[in-house]
Amino acid sequence: MLGKRRVQQYLWDVVFTMVCLLIRWGNMAATQYSCVPGNVIIGQRLEGCTFTILYMMGPKQCAKDCFSRPSCMSFNYHTNLTCELNRCSDNDQPGSLSHHEGYSYSSIDTWTGVSGNCTRSTCSAGQKCFELTSTTACIYTECMDSAVLGVELPMEQRVVGESFPAVCETGYEARGEGANITCMGNGRWAISSSYCHRIYxxxxxxxxxxxxxxxxxxxxxxxxxxxxxxxxxxxxxxxxxxxxxxxxxxxxxxxxxxxxxxxxxxxxxxxxxxxxxxxxxxxxxxxxxxxxxxxxxxxxxxxxxxxxxxxxxxxxxxxxxxxxxxxxxxxxxxxxxxxxxxxxxxxxxxxxxxxxxxxxxxxxxxxxxxxxxxxxxxxxxxxxxxxxxxx
Incomplete structure:
Protein backbone atom coordinates (compact mmCIF):
# COMPACT_ATOMS: atom_id res chain seq x y z
CA MET A 1 0.00 0.00 0.00
CA LEU A 2 2.86 2.37 0.89
CA GLY A 3 4.55 1.65 -2.44
CA LYS A 4 1.34 2.46 -4.30
CA ARG A 5 1.03 5.82 -2.52
CA ARG A 6 4.62 6.72 -3.44
CA VAL A 7 3.96 5.92 -7.10
CA GLN A 8 0.80 8.02 -7.03
CA GLN A 9 2.66 10.94 -5.40
CA TYR A 10 5.47 10.68 -7.95
CA LEU A 11 2.99 10.72 -10.86
CA TRP A 12 1.17 13.68 -9.32
CA ASP A 13 4.44 15.62 -8.97
CA VAL A 14 5.25 15.00 -12.62
CA VAL A 15 1.78 15.89 -13.91
CA PHE A 16 1.53 18.94 -11.66
CA THR A 17 4.85 20.36 -12.81
CA MET A 18 4.31 19.52 -16.47
CA VAL A 19 1.04 21.48 -16.33
CA CYS A 20 2.95 24.41 -14.84
CA LEU A 21 5.55 24.19 -17.58
CA LEU A 22 2.95 24.01 -20.33
CA ILE A 23 1.14 27.04 -18.93
CA ARG A 24 4.32 29.11 -19.01
CA TRP A 25 6.03 27.55 -22.01
CA GLY A 26 4.73 30.15 -24.41
CA ASN A 27 7.49 32.51 -23.35
CA MET A 28 10.87 30.87 -23.93
CA ALA A 29 12.78 33.73 -22.31
CA ALA A 30 14.08 33.20 -18.79
CA THR A 31 10.84 33.33 -16.78
CA GLN A 32 10.31 32.41 -13.16
CA TYR A 33 7.29 30.47 -11.99
CA SER A 34 6.11 29.35 -8.57
CA CYS A 35 3.78 26.41 -9.18
CA VAL A 36 6.28 24.42 -7.12
CA PRO A 37 7.67 25.43 -3.66
CA GLY A 38 10.79 27.01 -5.12
CA ASN A 39 11.83 29.53 -7.74
CA VAL A 40 12.35 27.93 -11.15
CA ILE A 41 13.74 29.69 -14.23
CA ILE A 42 12.30 28.24 -17.42
CA GLY A 43 14.49 27.70 -20.47
CA GLN A 44 17.78 28.11 -18.58
CA ARG A 45 20.51 25.68 -17.59
CA LEU A 46 23.63 26.07 -15.43
CA GLU A 47 26.64 24.45 -17.12
CA GLY A 48 29.99 23.24 -15.80
CA CYS A 49 28.88 22.34 -12.26
CA THR A 50 26.95 19.08 -12.63
CA PHE A 51 28.26 16.21 -10.49
CA THR A 52 25.38 13.73 -10.67
CA ILE A 53 22.61 13.04 -13.20
CA LEU A 54 19.40 11.31 -12.10
CA TYR A 55 16.78 9.90 -14.45
CA MET A 56 13.03 9.27 -14.45
CA MET A 57 12.44 11.76 -11.67
CA GLY A 58 9.87 14.50 -11.08
CA PRO A 59 11.04 18.06 -10.43
CA LYS A 60 9.96 18.09 -6.78
CA GLN A 61 11.84 14.85 -6.19
CA CYS A 62 14.82 16.38 -8.00
CA ALA A 63 14.68 19.34 -5.61
CA LYS A 64 14.34 17.02 -2.61
CA ASP A 65 17.32 14.98 -3.76
CA CYS A 66 19.37 18.16 -4.11
CA PHE A 67 18.20 19.47 -0.73
CA SER A 68 19.27 16.26 1.01
CA ARG A 69 22.87 16.63 -0.25
CA PRO A 70 24.97 19.45 1.29
CA SER A 71 27.18 19.45 -1.81
CA CYS A 72 24.23 20.29 -4.10
CA MET A 73 23.72 24.02 -4.59
CA SER A 74 21.28 23.98 -7.53
CA PHE A 75 19.77 21.72 -10.17
CA ASN A 76 18.81 21.65 -13.83
CA TYR A 77 15.63 19.84 -14.78
CA HIS A 78 14.61 18.66 -18.25
CA THR A 79 11.12 17.79 -19.43
CA ASN A 80 12.35 14.27 -20.28
CA LEU A 81 12.48 13.69 -16.48
CA THR A 82 16.24 14.20 -16.20
CA CYS A 83 17.60 15.81 -13.03
CA GLU A 84 21.11 17.34 -13.01
CA LEU A 85 22.54 18.16 -9.58
CA ASN A 86 25.07 21.02 -9.49
CA ARG A 87 27.86 21.73 -7.01
CA CYS A 88 27.49 25.49 -7.57
CA SER A 89 24.72 27.98 -8.35
CA ASP A 90 24.19 31.08 -10.46
CA ASN A 91 24.94 33.08 -7.30
CA ASP A 92 28.47 31.66 -7.32
CA GLN A 93 28.92 32.21 -11.04
CA PRO A 94 26.94 35.25 -12.22
CA GLY A 95 26.12 35.12 -15.91
CA SER A 96 26.63 31.33 -16.07
CA LEU A 97 23.05 30.52 -17.04
CA SER A 98 22.42 29.86 -20.73
CA HIS A 99 19.32 29.20 -22.80
CA HIS A 100 18.46 25.53 -23.31
CA GLU A 101 15.07 24.48 -24.63
CA GLY A 102 13.30 21.97 -22.43
CA TYR A 103 15.38 22.84 -19.35
CA SER A 104 14.57 24.69 -16.16
CA TYR A 105 17.02 25.87 -13.52
CA SER A 106 16.60 26.39 -9.78
CA SER A 107 18.82 27.33 -6.85
CA ILE A 108 18.08 25.01 -3.94
CA ASP A 109 18.18 27.94 -1.49
CA THR A 110 14.77 29.01 -2.83
CA TRP A 111 13.07 25.71 -1.93
CA THR A 112 11.21 24.94 1.28
CA GLY A 113 9.03 22.14 2.55
CA VAL A 114 10.66 19.34 0.54
CA SER A 115 13.18 17.86 2.95
CA GLY A 116 11.13 16.19 5.69
CA ASN A 117 13.44 15.49 8.63
CA CYS A 118 16.59 16.14 6.61
CA THR A 119 18.22 19.55 6.70
CA ARG A 120 21.03 21.10 4.68
CA SER A 121 23.44 20.61 7.61
CA THR A 122 22.51 17.03 8.46
CA CYS A 123 25.22 15.33 6.40
CA SER A 124 28.72 16.01 5.07
CA ALA A 125 29.72 16.85 1.51
CA GLY A 126 29.36 13.78 -0.68
CA GLN A 127 26.68 12.27 1.53
CA LYS A 128 22.92 12.14 1.08
CA CYS A 129 20.37 12.29 3.89
CA PHE A 130 17.87 9.43 3.88
CA GLU A 131 14.71 9.53 5.97
CA LEU A 132 14.13 6.40 8.04
CA THR A 133 11.14 5.51 10.20
CA SER A 134 12.14 7.57 13.21
CA THR A 135 15.50 9.05 12.27
CA THR A 136 17.76 9.95 9.35
CA ALA A 137 20.91 8.36 7.91
CA CYS A 138 23.81 9.94 6.04
CA ILE A 139 25.28 7.73 3.31
CA TYR A 140 28.01 8.58 0.81
CA THR A 141 26.60 8.72 -2.70
CA GLU A 142 29.39 10.56 -4.54
CA CYS A 143 33.07 11.53 -4.26
CA MET A 144 33.41 15.27 -3.85
CA ASP A 145 37.16 15.60 -3.24
CA SER A 146 39.75 15.81 -5.99
CA ALA A 147 40.96 12.62 -7.62
CA VAL A 148 44.25 11.02 -6.54
CA LEU A 149 47.46 10.80 -8.50
CA GLY A 150 46.91 13.75 -10.80
CA VAL A 151 44.05 11.93 -12.52
CA GLU A 152 41.77 14.08 -14.64
CA LEU A 153 38.27 13.80 -13.22
CA PRO A 154 35.19 14.43 -15.39
CA MET A 155 32.68 16.53 -13.46
CA GLU A 156 29.81 14.07 -13.81
CA GLN A 157 31.65 10.81 -12.93
CA ARG A 158 31.45 11.03 -9.16
CA VAL A 159 28.86 8.42 -8.15
CA VAL A 160 29.83 5.80 -5.56
CA GLY A 161 30.69 2.54 -7.33
CA GLU A 162 31.49 4.23 -10.63
CA SER A 163 34.84 3.31 -12.18
CA PHE A 164 36.58 4.64 -15.27
CA PRO A 165 40.02 4.52 -16.94
CA ALA A 166 42.49 6.97 -15.44
CA VAL A 167 43.60 9.87 -17.62
CA CYS A 168 46.49 11.98 -16.33
CA GLU A 169 46.18 15.72 -15.79
CA THR A 170 48.57 18.21 -17.36
CA GLY A 171 51.85 18.01 -15.48
CA TYR A 172 51.54 14.27 -14.87
CA GLU A 173 52.68 11.39 -17.05
CA ALA A 174 51.29 7.86 -17.28
CA ARG A 175 53.47 4.88 -16.46
CA GLY A 176 52.31 1.28 -16.69
CA GLU A 177 49.65 -0.52 -18.72
CA GLY A 178 46.69 1.48 -17.42
CA ALA A 179 44.66 1.95 -14.27
CA ASN A 180 41.05 2.45 -13.21
CA ILE A 181 39.89 5.02 -10.68
CA THR A 182 36.81 4.22 -8.58
CA CYS A 183 34.56 6.25 -6.29
CA MET A 184 34.46 4.20 -3.09
CA GLY A 185 31.73 3.85 -0.48
CA ASN A 186 33.65 6.10 1.94
CA GLY A 187 33.41 9.02 -0.48
CA ARG A 188 37.08 8.82 -1.48
CA TRP A 189 38.75 7.87 -4.72
CA ALA A 190 40.88 4.74 -5.13
CA ILE A 191 43.06 3.74 -8.05
CA SER A 192 43.90 0.20 -9.09
CA SER A 193 47.63 0.81 -9.51
CA SER A 194 50.28 3.51 -9.48
CA TYR A 195 49.78 5.35 -12.75
CA CYS A 196 50.03 9.14 -13.04
CA HIS A 197 53.38 10.57 -11.96
CA ARG A 198 54.37 14.19 -11.44
CA ILE A 199 56.60 15.65 -14.16
CA TYR A 200 58.67 18.76 -13.55
Missing amino acids: SSGWMLLARFGSGNGESVYNTWTEAGRDDNSNENIPNECKDVNTSNTCTRHFRSGLVDDWTALNPTEAKFSLYIAGIEEVYVTFNATDTDSITWFAQERILSTSFTDLKTNSTSNFFSISGANTYRRFYINKSYGGCNNDQGWIRVIDGTGVCFYENAVAEPSFVFSRNNQSGVAGIDSLTADVLAIFVKV
Whole structure:
Protein backbone atom coordinates (compact mmCIF):
# COMPACT_ATOMS: atom_id res chain seq x y z
CA MET A 1 0.00 0.00 0.00
CA LEU A 2 2.86 2.37 0.89
CA GLY A 3 4.55 1.65 -2.44
CA LYS A 4 1.34 2.46 -4.30
CA ARG A 5 1.03 5.82 -2.52
CA ARG A 6 4.62 6.72 -3.44
CA VAL A 7 3.96 5.92 -7.10
CA GLN A 8 0.80 8.02 -7.03
CA GLN A 9 2.66 10.94 -5.40
CA TYR A 10 5.47 10.68 -7.95
CA LEU A 11 2.99 10.72 -10.86
CA TRP A 12 1.17 13.68 -9.32
CA ASP A 13 4.44 15.62 -8.97
CA VAL A 14 5.25 15.00 -12.62
CA VAL A 15 1.78 15.89 -13.91
CA PHE A 16 1.53 18.94 -11.66
CA THR A 17 4.85 20.36 -12.81
CA MET A 18 4.31 19.52 -16.47
CA VAL A 19 1.04 21.48 -16.33
CA CYS A 20 2.95 24.41 -14.84
CA LEU A 21 5.55 24.19 -17.58
CA LEU A 22 2.95 24.01 -20.33
CA ILE A 23 1.14 27.04 -18.93
CA ARG A 24 4.32 29.11 -19.01
CA TRP A 25 6.03 27.55 -22.01
CA GLY A 26 4.73 30.15 -24.41
CA ASN A 27 7.49 32.51 -23.35
CA MET A 28 10.87 30.87 -23.93
CA ALA A 29 12.78 33.73 -22.31
CA ALA A 30 14.08 33.20 -18.79
CA THR A 31 10.84 33.33 -16.78
CA GLN A 32 10.31 32.41 -13.16
CA TYR A 33 7.29 30.47 -11.99
CA SER A 34 6.11 29.35 -8.57
CA CYS A 35 3.78 26.41 -9.18
CA VAL A 36 6.28 24.42 -7.12
CA PRO A 37 7.67 25.43 -3.66
CA GLY A 38 10.79 27.01 -5.12
CA ASN A 39 11.83 29.53 -7.74
CA VAL A 40 12.35 27.93 -11.15
CA ILE A 41 13.74 29.69 -14.23
CA ILE A 42 12.30 28.24 -17.42
CA GLY A 43 14.49 27.70 -20.47
CA GLN A 44 17.78 28.11 -18.58
CA ARG A 45 20.51 25.68 -17.59
CA LEU A 46 23.63 26.07 -15.43
CA GLU A 47 26.64 24.45 -17.12
CA GLY A 48 29.99 23.24 -15.80
CA CYS A 49 28.88 22.34 -12.26
CA THR A 50 26.95 19.08 -12.63
CA PHE A 51 28.26 16.21 -10.49
CA THR A 52 25.38 13.73 -10.67
CA ILE A 53 22.61 13.04 -13.20
CA LEU A 54 19.40 11.31 -12.10
CA TYR A 55 16.78 9.90 -14.45
CA MET A 56 13.03 9.27 -14.45
CA MET A 57 12.44 11.76 -11.67
CA GLY A 58 9.87 14.50 -11.08
CA PRO A 59 11.04 18.06 -10.43
CA LYS A 60 9.96 18.09 -6.78
CA GLN A 61 11.84 14.85 -6.19
CA CYS A 62 14.82 16.38 -8.00
CA ALA A 63 14.68 19.34 -5.61
CA LYS A 64 14.34 17.02 -2.61
CA ASP A 65 17.32 14.98 -3.76
CA CYS A 66 19.37 18.16 -4.11
CA PHE A 67 18.20 19.47 -0.73
CA SER A 68 19.27 16.26 1.01
CA ARG A 69 22.87 16.63 -0.25
CA PRO A 70 24.97 19.45 1.29
CA SER A 71 27.18 19.45 -1.81
CA CYS A 72 24.23 20.29 -4.10
CA MET A 73 23.72 24.02 -4.59
CA SER A 74 21.28 23.98 -7.53
CA PHE A 75 19.77 21.72 -10.17
CA ASN A 76 18.81 21.65 -13.83
CA TYR A 77 15.63 19.84 -14.78
CA HIS A 78 14.61 18.66 -18.25
CA THR A 79 11.12 17.79 -19.43
CA ASN A 80 12.35 14.27 -20.28
CA LEU A 81 12.48 13.69 -16.48
CA THR A 82 16.24 14.20 -16.20
CA CYS A 83 17.60 15.81 -13.03
CA GLU A 84 21.11 17.34 -13.01
CA LEU A 85 22.54 18.16 -9.58
CA ASN A 86 25.07 21.02 -9.49
CA ARG A 87 27.86 21.73 -7.01
CA CYS A 88 27.49 25.49 -7.57
CA SER A 89 24.72 27.98 -8.35
CA ASP A 90 24.19 31.08 -10.46
CA ASN A 91 24.94 33.08 -7.30
CA ASP A 92 28.47 31.66 -7.32
CA GLN A 93 28.92 32.21 -11.04
CA PRO A 94 26.94 35.25 -12.22
CA GLY A 95 26.12 35.12 -15.91
CA SER A 96 26.63 31.33 -16.07
CA LEU A 97 23.05 30.52 -17.04
CA SER A 98 22.42 29.86 -20.73
CA HIS A 99 19.32 29.20 -22.80
CA HIS A 100 18.46 25.53 -23.31
CA GLU A 101 15.07 24.48 -24.63
CA GLY A 102 13.30 21.97 -22.43
CA TYR A 103 15.38 22.84 -19.35
CA SER A 104 14.57 24.69 -16.16
CA TYR A 105 17.02 25.87 -13.52
CA SER A 106 16.60 26.39 -9.78
CA SER A 107 18.82 27.33 -6.85
CA ILE A 108 18.08 25.01 -3.94
CA ASP A 109 18.18 27.94 -1.49
CA THR A 110 14.77 29.01 -2.83
CA TRP A 111 13.07 25.71 -1.93
CA THR A 112 11.21 24.94 1.28
CA GLY A 113 9.03 22.14 2.55
CA VAL A 114 10.66 19.34 0.54
CA SER A 115 13.18 17.86 2.95
CA GLY A 116 11.13 16.19 5.69
CA ASN A 117 13.44 15.49 8.63
CA CYS A 118 16.59 16.14 6.61
CA THR A 119 18.22 19.55 6.70
CA ARG A 120 21.03 21.10 4.68
CA SER A 121 23.44 20.61 7.61
CA THR A 122 22.51 17.03 8.46
CA CYS A 123 25.22 15.33 6.40
CA SER A 124 28.72 16.01 5.07
CA ALA A 125 29.72 16.85 1.51
CA GLY A 126 29.36 13.78 -0.68
CA GLN A 127 26.68 12.27 1.53
CA LYS A 128 22.92 12.14 1.08
CA CYS A 129 20.37 12.29 3.89
CA PHE A 130 17.87 9.43 3.88
CA GLU A 131 14.71 9.53 5.97
CA LEU A 132 14.13 6.40 8.04
CA THR A 133 11.14 5.51 10.20
CA SER A 134 12.14 7.57 13.21
CA THR A 135 15.50 9.05 12.27
CA THR A 136 17.76 9.95 9.35
CA ALA A 137 20.91 8.36 7.91
CA CYS A 138 23.81 9.94 6.04
CA ILE A 139 25.28 7.73 3.31
CA TYR A 140 28.01 8.58 0.81
CA THR A 141 26.60 8.72 -2.70
CA GLU A 142 29.39 10.56 -4.54
CA CYS A 143 33.07 11.53 -4.26
CA MET A 144 33.41 15.27 -3.85
CA ASP A 145 37.16 15.60 -3.24
CA SER A 146 39.75 15.81 -5.99
CA ALA A 147 40.96 12.62 -7.62
CA VAL A 148 44.25 11.02 -6.54
CA LEU A 149 47.46 10.80 -8.50
CA GLY A 150 46.91 13.75 -10.80
CA VAL A 151 44.05 11.93 -12.52
CA GLU A 152 41.77 14.08 -14.64
CA LEU A 153 38.27 13.80 -13.22
CA PRO A 154 35.19 14.43 -15.39
CA MET A 155 32.68 16.53 -13.46
CA GLU A 156 29.81 14.07 -13.81
CA GLN A 157 31.65 10.81 -12.93
CA ARG A 158 31.45 11.03 -9.16
CA VAL A 159 28.86 8.42 -8.15
CA VAL A 160 29.83 5.80 -5.56
CA GLY A 161 30.69 2.54 -7.33
CA GLU A 162 31.49 4.23 -10.63
CA SER A 163 34.84 3.31 -12.18
CA PHE A 164 36.58 4.64 -15.27
CA PRO A 165 40.02 4.52 -16.94
CA ALA A 166 42.49 6.97 -15.44
CA VAL A 167 43.60 9.87 -17.62
CA CYS A 168 46.49 11.98 -16.33
CA GLU A 169 46.18 15.72 -15.79
CA THR A 170 48.57 18.21 -17.36
CA GLY A 171 51.85 18.01 -15.48
CA TYR A 172 51.54 14.27 -14.87
CA GLU A 173 52.68 11.39 -17.05
CA ALA A 174 51.29 7.86 -17.28
CA ARG A 175 53.47 4.88 -16.46
CA GLY A 176 52.31 1.28 -16.69
CA GLU A 177 49.65 -0.52 -18.72
CA GLY A 178 46.69 1.48 -17.42
CA ALA A 179 44.66 1.95 -14.27
CA ASN A 180 41.05 2.45 -13.21
CA ILE A 181 39.89 5.02 -10.68
CA THR A 182 36.81 4.22 -8.58
CA CYS A 183 34.56 6.25 -6.29
CA MET A 184 34.46 4.20 -3.09
CA GLY A 185 31.73 3.85 -0.48
CA ASN A 186 33.65 6.10 1.94
CA GLY A 187 33.41 9.02 -0.48
CA ARG A 188 37.08 8.82 -1.48
CA TRP A 189 38.75 7.87 -4.72
CA ALA A 190 40.88 4.74 -5.13
CA ILE A 191 43.06 3.74 -8.05
CA SER A 192 43.90 0.20 -9.09
CA SER A 193 47.63 0.81 -9.51
CA SER A 194 50.28 3.51 -9.48
CA TYR A 195 49.78 5.35 -12.75
CA CYS A 196 50.03 9.14 -13.04
CA HIS A 197 53.38 10.57 -11.96
CA ARG A 198 54.37 14.19 -11.44
CA ILE A 199 56.60 15.65 -14.16
CA TYR A 200 58.67 18.76 -13.55
CA SER A 201 60.56 20.95 -16.00
CA SER A 202 62.81 19.30 -18.57
CA GLY A 203 61.03 15.97 -18.18
CA TRP A 204 62.09 15.13 -14.62
CA MET A 205 59.71 12.61 -13.01
CA LEU A 206 59.34 12.84 -9.23
CA LEU A 207 60.05 9.50 -7.51
CA ALA A 208 60.36 10.69 -3.92
CA ARG A 209 59.82 13.80 -1.85
CA PHE A 210 61.10 13.98 1.73
CA GLY A 211 60.12 16.64 4.26
CA SER A 212 62.46 17.80 6.99
CA GLY A 213 61.69 17.33 10.67
CA ASN A 214 58.75 14.95 10.35
CA GLY A 215 60.48 12.15 12.31
CA GLU A 216 60.34 9.62 9.46
CA SER A 217 63.57 8.01 8.27
CA VAL A 218 64.61 9.00 4.75
CA TYR A 219 66.70 5.88 4.19
CA ASN A 220 64.02 3.51 5.47
CA THR A 221 61.39 5.16 3.30
CA TRP A 222 63.55 5.01 0.16
CA THR A 223 64.34 1.32 0.69
CA GLU A 224 60.85 0.29 1.90
CA ALA A 225 59.90 -2.29 -0.74
CA GLY A 226 56.22 -2.27 -1.64
CA ARG A 227 55.54 1.25 -0.41
CA ASP A 228 53.65 3.15 -3.11
CA ASP A 229 52.41 6.51 -1.90
CA ASN A 230 51.50 7.37 -5.48
CA SER A 231 48.45 5.08 -5.23
CA ASN A 232 47.61 5.97 -1.63
CA GLU A 233 44.46 8.15 -1.57
CA ASN A 234 45.38 9.39 1.92
CA ILE A 235 48.50 11.15 0.64
CA PRO A 236 47.71 14.80 -0.23
CA ASN A 237 48.98 16.18 -3.52
CA GLU A 238 51.16 18.60 -1.54
CA CYS A 239 53.38 15.61 -0.76
CA LYS A 240 54.20 15.41 -4.47
CA ASP A 241 55.35 19.01 -4.65
CA VAL A 242 58.80 20.40 -3.92
CA ASN A 243 57.33 23.37 -2.06
CA THR A 244 57.26 23.43 1.72
CA SER A 245 53.83 22.35 2.96
CA ASN A 246 52.34 22.02 6.43
CA THR A 247 49.68 19.78 4.87
CA CYS A 248 52.25 17.11 4.05
CA THR A 249 53.46 15.56 7.29
CA ARG A 250 55.13 12.45 5.87
CA HIS A 251 57.48 11.43 3.10
CA PHE A 252 56.34 10.51 -0.40
CA ARG A 253 57.72 7.46 -2.23
CA SER A 254 56.53 6.24 -5.62
CA GLY A 255 56.23 2.50 -6.20
CA LEU A 256 58.35 3.03 -9.31
CA VAL A 257 61.38 2.93 -7.02
CA ASP A 258 60.78 -0.82 -6.77
CA ASP A 259 60.61 -1.00 -10.58
CA TRP A 260 63.84 0.93 -11.12
CA THR A 261 65.42 -1.71 -13.36
CA ALA A 262 62.32 -2.06 -15.52
CA LEU A 263 61.88 1.71 -15.61
CA ASN A 264 65.47 1.92 -16.87
CA PRO A 265 66.07 5.64 -16.26
CA THR A 266 68.79 7.40 -18.19
CA GLU A 267 69.40 10.06 -15.55
CA ALA A 268 68.67 10.61 -11.87
CA LYS A 269 68.68 13.82 -9.89
CA PHE A 270 69.14 14.62 -6.20
CA SER A 271 67.81 18.09 -5.28
CA LEU A 272 67.46 20.12 -2.09
CA TYR A 273 64.92 22.94 -1.78
CA ILE A 274 64.27 25.86 0.50
CA ALA A 275 60.83 27.46 0.17
CA GLY A 276 60.32 25.79 -3.21
CA ILE A 277 63.62 27.03 -4.68
CA GLU A 278 66.24 24.49 -5.69
CA GLU A 279 69.38 25.36 -3.75
CA VAL A 280 71.67 22.48 -4.75
CA TYR A 281 71.50 19.51 -7.07
CA VAL A 282 73.53 16.61 -8.39
CA THR A 283 72.55 14.73 -11.56
CA PHE A 284 73.78 11.22 -12.34
CA ASN A 285 74.06 8.86 -15.26
CA ALA A 286 71.49 6.24 -14.21
CA THR A 287 71.92 3.81 -17.10
CA ASP A 288 72.29 0.19 -15.92
CA THR A 289 71.84 1.04 -12.23
CA ASP A 290 69.41 0.10 -9.49
CA SER A 291 67.70 2.19 -6.82
CA ILE A 292 70.90 2.31 -4.76
CA THR A 293 73.84 2.28 -7.15
CA TRP A 294 72.83 5.36 -9.20
CA PHE A 295 74.03 7.60 -6.37
CA ALA A 296 77.76 7.31 -7.07
CA GLN A 297 80.56 9.81 -7.60
CA GLU A 298 81.80 8.27 -10.85
CA ARG A 299 78.30 8.77 -12.32
CA ILE A 300 78.09 12.53 -11.76
CA LEU A 301 76.92 14.39 -14.87
CA SER A 302 76.44 17.87 -13.42
CA THR A 303 76.10 19.59 -10.06
CA SER A 304 75.66 23.01 -8.50
CA PHE A 305 78.86 22.40 -6.47
CA THR A 306 81.82 23.86 -8.29
CA ASP A 307 84.37 21.65 -6.55
CA LEU A 308 82.53 18.31 -6.77
CA LYS A 309 83.74 16.24 -9.73
CA THR A 310 84.01 12.56 -10.56
CA ASN A 311 87.65 12.71 -9.47
CA SER A 312 87.29 14.98 -6.42
CA THR A 313 88.72 13.70 -3.13
CA SER A 314 86.03 12.15 -0.93
CA ASN A 315 85.78 9.56 1.82
CA PHE A 316 82.03 8.87 1.54
CA PHE A 317 79.67 9.04 -1.41
CA SER A 318 76.64 6.74 -1.07
CA ILE A 319 72.98 6.45 -0.12
CA SER A 320 73.72 4.11 2.80
CA GLY A 321 76.29 6.61 4.08
CA ALA A 322 78.66 6.20 6.98
CA ASN A 323 76.17 4.83 9.53
CA THR A 324 72.46 4.83 10.43
CA TYR A 325 72.34 8.57 11.01
CA ARG A 326 74.31 9.87 8.00
CA ARG A 327 72.58 8.92 4.74
CA PHE A 328 72.83 10.20 1.18
CA TYR A 329 76.25 11.19 2.37
CA ILE A 330 78.74 13.12 0.21
CA ASN A 331 81.71 13.91 2.42
CA LYS A 332 85.19 15.11 1.69
CA SER A 333 87.19 14.37 4.85
CA TYR A 334 87.02 13.76 8.59
CA GLY A 335 88.85 16.05 10.99
CA GLY A 336 86.86 15.61 14.16
CA CYS A 337 83.34 16.98 14.70
CA ASN A 338 84.60 20.56 14.54
CA ASN A 339 86.36 20.03 11.23
CA ASP A 340 84.39 17.44 9.22
CA GLN A 341 84.26 18.73 5.67
CA GLY A 342 81.92 17.80 2.84
CA TRP A 343 78.99 18.69 0.58
CA ILE A 344 75.75 16.90 1.57
CA ARG A 345 74.48 14.82 4.49
CA VAL A 346 70.99 13.64 5.36
CA ILE A 347 70.85 13.46 9.16
CA ASP A 348 68.53 10.51 9.69
CA GLY A 349 68.96 10.00 13.42
CA THR A 350 70.85 11.08 16.53
CA GLY A 351 74.59 11.13 15.91
CA VAL A 352 77.79 11.79 17.80
CA CYS A 353 78.57 15.31 16.58
CA PHE A 354 77.01 18.60 17.64
CA TYR A 355 75.64 19.35 14.18
CA GLU A 356 73.62 16.12 14.31
CA ASN A 357 72.03 16.61 17.72
CA ALA A 358 70.53 20.09 17.57
CA VAL A 359 68.16 19.50 14.67
CA ALA A 360 64.78 17.87 14.11
CA GLU A 361 65.13 14.65 12.17
CA PRO A 362 65.48 14.13 9.34
CA SER A 363 67.56 17.11 8.36
CA PHE A 364 68.97 17.90 4.92
CA VAL A 365 72.28 19.69 5.36
CA PHE A 366 74.41 21.08 2.54
CA SER A 367 77.47 23.30 2.32
CA ARG A 368 76.92 26.87 1.27
CA ASN A 369 78.57 28.90 -1.50
CA ASN A 370 78.37 25.97 -3.96
CA GLN A 371 81.46 24.27 -2.61
CA SER A 372 82.49 21.96 0.20
CA GLY A 373 82.47 23.35 3.72
CA VAL A 374 82.90 22.53 7.39
CA ALA A 375 79.91 20.70 8.83
CA GLY A 376 77.78 22.80 11.17
CA ILE A 377 79.64 25.98 10.26
CA ASP A 378 79.56 26.44 6.50
CA SER A 379 76.19 24.69 6.25
CA LEU A 380 72.58 25.43 5.41
CA THR A 381 69.51 23.23 5.95
CA ALA A 382 66.92 22.50 3.27
CA ASP A 383 63.26 21.81 3.98
CA VAL A 384 62.60 19.43 1.07
CA LEU A 385 64.66 16.68 -0.56
CA ALA A 386 63.46 15.40 -3.92
CA ILE A 387 64.67 12.59 -6.17
CA PHE A 388 63.82 12.62 -9.87
CA VAL A 389 64.53 10.44 -12.89
CA LYS A 390 64.42 10.81 -16.66
CA VAL A 391 63.33 7.85 -18.76
